[in-house]
Structures are given as structure tokens and as C-alpha cells.
Amino acid sequence: MTGQRTRWRLRLDRLAGRVMAGMTIFAASLVLLIGLGLLARSRPLLDIQPLGELLTASTWRPLRGEFGFLPFIVGTLWVTGLGMVLAVPPCLLSAIYLAEYAPRRVRDAAKTLIDLLAGIPSVVFGLWGILVVVPIIRDFVTPWANTYLGFIPLLRSDNPTGYGVLAGSIVLAVMIFPIIISVIEEVLRAVPDGLREAALALGATRWQMVKGVVLRRSLPGVIAAIVLGFSRAFGETMAVMMVVGNVPQLPRSLFDAAYPLPALIANNYGEMMSIPLYDAALLAAALVLLLIVLLFTIVARLMLLRAVRRAT
Amino acid sequence: MNKHFEERLFVGLMLASLAFIVGVLILILATVLIKGLPALNLAMLTQTPRGGYYLGKEGGILNAITGSLALAGGATLLSCLMALPVVLYLQVFAKNARLVELARLSLDVLWGVPSIVYGAFGFTLLLFLGLRASLLGGIIALALLELPILVRAMEEVMLMIPFDLKEASYALGATRLETSLRVVLRQAAPGLFTALLLAFGRAIGDAAAVLFTAGYTDRLPTSLLRPVASLPLAVFFQLGTPVPEVRERAYASALVLTVIILIISLGARLLSRRLTKYMIR
Numbered sequence: 001m002t003g004q005r006t007r008w009r010l011r012l013d014r015l016a017g018r019v020m021a022g023m024t025i026f027a028a029s030l031v032l033l034i035g036l037g038l039l040a041r042s043r044p045l046l047d048i049q050p051l052g053e054l055l056t057a058s059t060w061r062p063l064r065g066e067f068g069f070l071p072f073i074v075g076t077l078w079v080t081g082l083g084m085v086l087a088v089p090p091c092l093l094s095a096i097y098l099a100e101y102a103p104r105r106v107r108d109a110a111k112t113l114i115d116l117l118a119g120i121p122s123v124v125f126g127l128w129g130i131l132v133v134v135p136i137i138r139d140f141v142t143p144w145a146n147t148y149l150g151f152i153p154l155l156r157s158d159n160p161t162g163y164g165v166l167a168g169s170i171v172l173a174v175m176i177f178p179i180i181i182s183v184i185e186e187v188l189r190a191v192p193d194g195l196r197e198a199a200l201a202l203g204a205t206r207w208q209m210v211k212g213v214v215l216r217r218s219l220p221g222v223i224a225a226i227v228l229g230f231s232r233a234f235g236e237t238m239a240v241m242m243v244v245g246n247v248p249q250l251p252r253s254l255f256d257a258a259y260p261l262p263a264l265i266a267n268n269y270g271e272m273m274s275i276p277l278y279d280a281a282l283l284a285a286a287l288v289l290l291l292i293v294l295l296f297t298i299v300a301r302l303m304l305l306r307a308v309r310r311a312t
Numbered sequence: 313m314n315k316h317f318e319e320r321l322f323v324g325l326m327l328a329s330l331a332f333i334v335g336v337l338i339l340i341l342a343t344v345l346i347k348g349l350p351a352l353n354l355a356m357l358t359q360t361p362r363g364g365y366y367l368g369k370e371g372g373i374l375n376a377i378t379g380s381l382a383l384a385g386g387a388t389l390l391s392c393l394m395a396l397p398v399v400l401y402l403q404v405f406a407k408n409a410r411l412v413e414l415a416r417l418s419l420d421v422l423w424g425v426p427s428i429v430y431g432a433f434g435f436t437l438l439l440f441l442g443l444r445a446s447l448l449g450g451i452i453a454l455a456l457l458e459l460p461i462l463v464r465a466m467e468e469v470m471l472m473i474p475f476d477l478k479e480a481s482y483a484l485g486a487t488r489l490e491t492s493l494r495v496v497l498r499q500a501a502p503g504l505f506t507a508l509l510l511a512f513g514r515a516i517g518d519a520a521a522v523l524f525t526a527g528y529t530d531r532l533p534t535s536l537l538r539p540v541a542s543l544p545l546a547v548f549f550q551l552g553t554p555v556p557e558v559r560e561r562a563y564a565s566a567l568v569l570t571v572i573i574l575i576i577s578l579g580a581r582l583l584s585r586r587l588t589k590y591m592i593r
Contacts, residue, residue, distance in 0.1 A: 013487035017405050023397035027459065028415040030422060034433045034456075041436045090329035097326035110334065112581070117337040119510075119577045120570060121517025123547045127566050128340045130551070131347060174340070177333050205319040228424075235426020237520040238548065262428045262520070269435075269524050286432035293424045301420070 035290055042284035045277050054284065060248045067281040069288065071248045075258035078165050078251050079244060080234040083172035087233075088226055091177055095184035100210055111182070118178035126242030129171040134243055138162025142255055157255035161245065166254045168244035172233050180229040187221030188214055220304055227300040235289055237262035261285050341570070348567025351560035357568070361530040366550075366558055373565050375532055376546035380569075382447060382533045383526060383542055384516035387454030388508055394455065395462040402463075403470045404478070404492050422460040428520040430457045435524035447533055447540040450526025457521050458511040465510060469503030470496065502587030509580035513573050519544035543569040 039046075045054075045067065057068030098107050142157045149155040191214050199209040215222070245257025246267060265282050273279055359372035398415065406412045434453030443449060473496060481491040497504070519542070527539030528549065543565055550562035 009487055009490070013489040016489040016492075017401075020397040020401035020405050021408070021411070023394060024401040024411060024415050027394070027398045027422075027463070028411065028418045030456070030459070031418045031425075034425070034429070037433050037436045037440070038429075041439070090333055093322075093326045093329040094333050097323075097330050101323065101326065110330065113334060114337070116574060116577055117340070119513045119517065119573050120340065121519070121544055121573060123517075123519050123544045124344055124566050124570055125340065127347075127547065127551065127563070128343050131343055132339070174336055177337065181333070205315050207319045207322045208315060231424040235424075235428065237426065237428040238544070242548070242551070262426055265428050265432060266520055266523055283432055283436060286429045289426055289429050293426070293429075294421055297417075297421045297424055301417070 031290075031294065035287065038283050038287040038290065042280045042287055045280035045284055048277075051284070051288075054281075055288070058250065062275050062278050062281065065277060067277070067284075069261070069285065071250055072259055072261040072264050072285070073288075074250050075165075075244070076234055076260040076262075078258055079168040079172060079240060079260050080230065082165060082169035082254070083176070083233050084226070084230055086169060087173035087176050087180060087229065091180040091229075092184060092222070095181045095188060096210055096215075098181070099185045099188035100206065100214065111185070114178045114181055118182070122175065122236060122239040123242075125171050125175050126239035128174075129167055129239060129243035133167050133170050134162040136162075137164075137167050137255070141166070145255070154253055155255075156253055159245070159253075159255050159257055161257075163243055163245035164255050164257045165244065165251050168240045168258065168260070171239050171243055172236060175236060175239060176229045176233050179232055180225055183225035183228060184222055187218045187225060190221070191217050224300055224304050227296060227303075231293055231296045231300075234260075235262055235293065237266050241266055261289060344563070344567050344570050347560075347563040348565075348570075351564035352567060356561065356564055360532060365530070366553060367555055373541075373543070373546050373561070373568070375530055376541040376543045376565065377568065379447075379526075379529075379533050379541040380516050380543040380572075383450045383454060383522060383540060384512050386447070386451035387458055387515045388512045390451055390455040391458035391462050391511060392508060394459055395466060398463050399466040399470060400492050400496070402467060404488055404496060419460045419463050422456075423464065426520070427457055427518050428523075430454075431521040431524045434521065438525060443537065445525055445527030445539050446535075446537045447526060448536040449524075450522045450540060450542070451536075453521040453525040454515040454518065457518060458515055461514055462507055462511045465507035466500070466504055469500045469507060472503070473499050502584050505587070506580045506584040509576050509583070513576045513580075516576075517544060517569065517573055519548055543572075 049057075049067070054067060055069050055073065057066070058070040059066045059068045060071060098110055102110070138161060142160065142162065145155045146157055195213050195217065196209055199213045200206075204212065240260055241263035244260060244263065246259050246263055247257040248259045248264075249256070251258045265285050268278070268282060355370065356372040357377065358374055359370070360375045361371040361373075362369060365371035402412055402415065430453045434449055434456070437452065438444065438446075438449045477495055477499060478491055481495045486494070522542050522545065526542060526545075528541050528545055529539045530541070531538075533540045546565045547562050547569065550558050550565060553559065
């Protein structure tokens, strides 16, 4: 009797192993599935115009069948790039403080708060952008920049609404604060204490120790955190879409309206089935986003791998 | 530059950045609270939109609240069913190192895929299956969105289980499946539950993935195949109208959504602290 029972248990175990391997294969091929699904749907357009041509064409007139992605890609780069510039320095400094200086209680409290706020949904960030950021830019920043800095083309504004690249990147920067801080903090804390003690014993101040030892040692991790923040930021849809103005143009100043790629997809889902090739164009845009993420993840991985190899 | 001056300068800068960041994040909560609270009333929470609701007449957002709970609940359930076998394979069963490596890479990529792409893919899937925007479509899109988050969080929990525990179980003659179910899962349960709650929080706040796939309706969710409303989209749509009363309801809806998410996230933390008391260390 026991023999039969054992055989049954082993058979069940093998079956479970197969089911789990099957699910894992599914998860492993999901990226490919999503890519193929989007590719299949965007084929009608890609057959007429290859992807390279779409990416560099700059006119967007769906009714005439002209689908140039360039303004949207440039818009995405502007908003995300500026957002990163705004987010990284304060995040790096805060993370250093939390990892190297803060008393335990302060660190725990700050981390709990930041973690909690990481869960705030993007529409709420967008709402905050509309209620707080856009009015400030409209009423104070734009007039001030026009009066004092108007001679710099990048800072001149002929967009009085406040909705534009700057508003989008501020909202984006705030959204990625939590993730960048928590990853950098973890990376810094992973540096062995012996190195810190050695630096301090040589008479370095804490900041000299951070600068010369901790940051140097954890540089690859810090870069990985920034890449992570970037890949989170450039695909962010709702919050940015609510404050960025959504005009398909190549922005020339920080105050100009832009139209990032994700916003393009989200804004036009309603009408996309009624215009020929429109749905193909939007799903091709989604495919482009997917390819960028793929590229970024792989580059970040290779970089980390190389850094780890060099360090050991 | 004197090194002690430099030290003080940078500590000052660090404190200023931390204060700035925490201040901004608190300002966001304060904005939602101050704008949302006056517009919030019982009818908002207990009624569905009536005729003329979007012109400022009576009604509430019960459709969006229940819709969001159904979407996120369904998605978390479905995603859990997909994530558990994957995590157990990676942690207990894994024989094929190449498959493990490939799955990790794929999940890393998925983790970074923007939710709008899940929405767009969900949409193509619905077209392929011949369905229209519905609760089911939203659940599928959100479940895919949650999958990499859940797998990553669950794996972290399982990595904390002492290896001896598994070895002891094997030594007693238990199979891998029995070890998984009776030792690994039981030991990891509190952490897994926390992971589920956090993924639920991610799903309920996401708008871009449900935009194409779930649609919007003024009715309560009754069927998997009908469109369903959701809170993030309720905020978005109501904010887009020119009527001031409706815009105020958008603020109130945002407050409701934020409160739900904060409760879930706080609850997850408290629960995990509570439940880890009974773990074998």
C-alpha cells in the first residue's frame, strides 16, 4: 500500500514540476508575446512605412495618413531628461544623508513615509500638478523668466498657459523621488563598514569618506538606480499627460508644450478605430516604448555585470 | 576649501534636499486632502451617477469604487495564480539554469514596461479574442502589470527562508511539492500576503492599463464581459469637464483613491509585522 502511495506522491510532484516549468516558460516568453502582439497589429502601417522612417518623420496628420513619431519622441526625451536632472541631485543627497548620517529613528521614519508615498497613484500626482505646479509656473516662473532670462532661447516663453515641458518634468521628478532614493540608499548601505572605518581612521571627515570611498565603491549601483528611475519615468502616462500640454511639436523652450509618446497613445484611444491605420500607428508607438525598455534593461544589466566583475 | 567647512556645507545641502523631498510629498497629500475633503459627502460614496451627474447634478462614484475593487481584486487573484508557480519554480524546482536566467531577464524587462503598453497589449488581446472593453479585459491587463512586481516581491520573501528548513523537510522524505506547500509557503505566508496587498495597491491606482481594456460605465460591475468604471479614470474624466462641481468631485475621487491606497499600504506593513512573530527563524 505504501508503495502505491509513494508512487502517487512522486507522480504528483512531477506533475507540479511540469506545471510550474510551464508557467515559468510563459513568464519568460511574455515580453516576446507582447512584442509580437503589438507588431502584428501595427503591421498594416509598418508594411507601408518602415519603423526607421516613422521614427524620424515629424508630421503627424492621421487623417492624411502621415504618422511621424519624431515630435513625440523628442517630447518624451525632453520631459524625461529634465525630470531626471531635477530628481537625481536631491535624491542622491537625501539618500546619502539617510544611509550615512541619519540616526536610526530618523531613517526609519523617513523611509516609511517615502515608501508609503511611493504608492500614490499617478492621477493624484497629475491632479497636484494641475492644482499647484501649473499655476505657479503660469503666474510666477514664466513671467519672471521672460523678464530676466528671456535672452536665452531655452528659457523664453510664448506659452502663457503653464502647461508644458517644465510642468511635466517637475511632476515626473516628484513621482520618481521614492524609487530613486530607496534604491540608492540600499546600494550605499551595502558598502562594507570596514572601508568606512579605514577612511575615518585616516582622518577623513564623513563627507570625504562618502565622496572618496562610499560613492566611488557604489557608483555602478547608483547608476543602475538612475537608469531604473529613467525607465520608470519615460513610460509614465497619466500624470505627465495631464500637465504637459499635448501639442505635437518639437519643443524649443522649457515652457513649450510637448506631447510625449505615452500621452499620444492614451489620448487617442477613443478615435483610433475610426481612422484607417490610426490604431496601427498607436500600437506601433507602444511597440517603440517596449523596445526602449528592452534596450534599457539589457544595457543596465550589462553595465552592472561589468561593474561587478571589475570590482571583484 | 577647509574640509570641515565642506563637511558642514554638504550636510546642510543633504538636510535641505531631504526636507524638500519629504515636504513636497507631504504637500501632495495636503493638496488632495484640502481640495477633496470639502467635496466629499456620503452620496458620493453610496450612489452611482444619476442623470445629469456630469453636469453637476446628484449622484456618486460608487460605480468607480466598486469597479476599481473588482478590477484590482480580480487582477491580484489572477496574477497570484500566475506568480506562485513561477516563484516556486525559481526557488524550489528549478532544474534548468538557462530557463531561470531567461525568466529573470524577462521579468526584469516586464518590471520596467510602462502600464500604457500593458493597456495597448491588452487591447490587441481583446481584439484577437473578439471581446470589447470589459472587466475581464481590465483584469487581464492589470494581472500582467502585477506579475513582475509580485514575482519580485515574493522571491525576496522566499529568499529569507533558511535553507535548513527545506533540507529538514527533504530529509523527512517529503517531495519538492510537499516541501513547497507545507514548509516554504507556510513559512513565507505573511510576506506573500504583504506582497499581494502591495500589488493590489499598484493595480488599483493604475489608469493607463485600464483605459483601453476596461472602458467606463455608470453602472455597478455585474458581469466579467461588461465595461467597468475605475477610480483613477473617474478622477481623470471628471477633471476634464468644464463644470466646477464635477471638477470638485474629481478632487473627492482622488481623495478616496489615495485613502484606499494608504490604508492598504499601511495595513500591509502592520500585518507583516504582526504575522512575522509566528515565523520560525
